[in-house]
Amino acid sequence: MVATDGRPAPKGESPAFDLSTYLKGRQAQVEEALDLSLPLIYPEKIYEAMRYSLLAGGKRLRPILCLATCELAGGTIEMAMPTACALEMIHTMSLIHDDLPAMDNDDYRRGKLTNHKVYGEDIAILAGDGLLAYAFEYVADQTQNVPAQRVLQVITRLGRAVGASGLVGGQVLDLESEGLSDIQEETLNFIHTHKTGALLEACVVCGGILAGVTEADLGRLSRYAQNIGLAFQIVDDVLDITATQEELGKTAGKDLIAQKATYPSLWGIEASIAKAKELIEAATTELKPFGENAQALIAIANYITTRTH
Numbered sequence: 001m002v003a004t005d006g007r008p009a010p011k012g013e014s015p016a017f018d019l020s021t022y023l024k025g026r027q028a029q030v031e032e033a034l035d036l037s038l039p040l041i042y043p044e045k046i047y048e049a050m051r052y053s054l055l056a057g058g059k060r061l062r063p064i065l066c067l068a069t070c071e072l073a074g075g076t077i078e079m080a081m082p083t084a085c086a087l088e089m090i091h092t093m094s095l096i097h098d099d100l101p102a103m104d105n106d107d108y109r110r111g112k113l114t115n116h117k118v119y120g121e122d123i124a125i126l127a128g129d130g131l132l133a134y135a136f137e138y139v140a141d142q143t144q145n146v147p148a149q150r151v152l153q154v155i156t157r158l159g160r161a162v163g164a165s166g167l168v169g170g171q172v173l174d175l176e177s178e179g180l181s182d183i184q185e186e187t188l189n190f191i192h193t194h195k196t197g198a199l200l201e202a203c204v205v206c207g208g209i210l211a212g213v214t215e216a217d218l219g220r221l222s223r224y225a226q227n228i229g230l231a232f233q234i235v236d237d238v239l240d241i242t243a244t245q246e247e248l249g250k251t252a253g254k255d256l257i258a259q260k261a262t263y264p265s266l267w268g269i270e271a272s273i274a275k276a277k278e279l280i281e282a283a284t285t286e287l288k289p290f291g292e293n294a295q296a297l298i299a300i301a302n303y304i305t306t307r308t309h
């Protein structure tokens with residue numbers, strides 16, 4: 001049983017799960033761990049640029065998913081924190097590169113100027129590269145009290161999620177699809193299951209691997225994550241139309257301006273929201289065998305369709 005702030009509840013007590021309190025507690029732990037993970041050393045310029053984006057806020061959904069899954073499966077926060085930080089480093093580097101003029105060309109991210117707007121394109125590219133390399137070093141070097149075989153599996157999963165079979169592959173298809181008016185649902189699904197879904201899946205799967213779950217449970221966790229990943233992207237597309245720049249912390253309405261194929265452009269807003277809810281239902285069904293231990297992951301899944309940023 002997990003209490004509202006994520007700590008074990010006293011024996012016999014079963015408090016209602018409060019996601020907002022849980023997220024705040026976990027976000028604070030992740031912020032502290034990220035700050036400690038990357039000291040400002042020589043040459044300061046690159047570390048400053050890496051820290052600028054890594055510590056710029058954000059929901060910290062990826063590390064929290066990793067920590068929550070590790071706990072669900074009987075592991076501890078300490079076992080999963082280095083991987084959780086690495087996942088945020090990878091996510092952050094993908095945002096830095098995505099915002100570059102050669103890609104999405106964005107001026108704002110997480111409510112602040114984008115990395116290249118502050119440090120220039122050359123340093124922004126290098127800051128992304130630095131974070132990517134450091135993520136792998138950090139998992140290998142900092143993970144404690146976990147059998148080495150599991151750490152190796154985590155590193156394999158991270159590499160798979162980031163490379164051409166994951167984020168990079170999804171981004172390439174996204175770039176190739178720009179300006180095309182006849183994008184099929186299949187292509188859109190490929191883009192998003194790779195560009196967004198692969199890393200979200202890695203968060204959950206790596207949390208499970210660190211705790212030593214069975215293959216069958218890993219399958220359940222993986223299907224949960226694939227479903228929330230797609231739902232997350234559908235909601236992202238809807239928010240691009242319905243939310244303000246202040247709510248998003250980045251330029252709103254960019255997909256419409258770029259005439260980008262999105263789920264709302266294929267299905268309309270109502271049907272997109274209905275599809276996201278269906279996916280969340282399927283995701284939470286996968287967690288039934290975990291009983292009460294799954295309450296954090298279930299609450300996070302439900303939050304995905306109700307979020308406003």
Ligand code: GRG
Pocket residue numbers: 057058059060061091093094095097098103110132162163167168171195196233236309
């Ligand atoms: C990974 C080597 C490597 C290169 C990067 C640019 C690129 C290749 C991939 C693009 C990946 C990308 C930007 C996907 C979009 C993911 C997404 C929905 C981001 C928004 O995530 P939130 O809402 O943001 O969790 P916060 O700021 O809360 O963390």
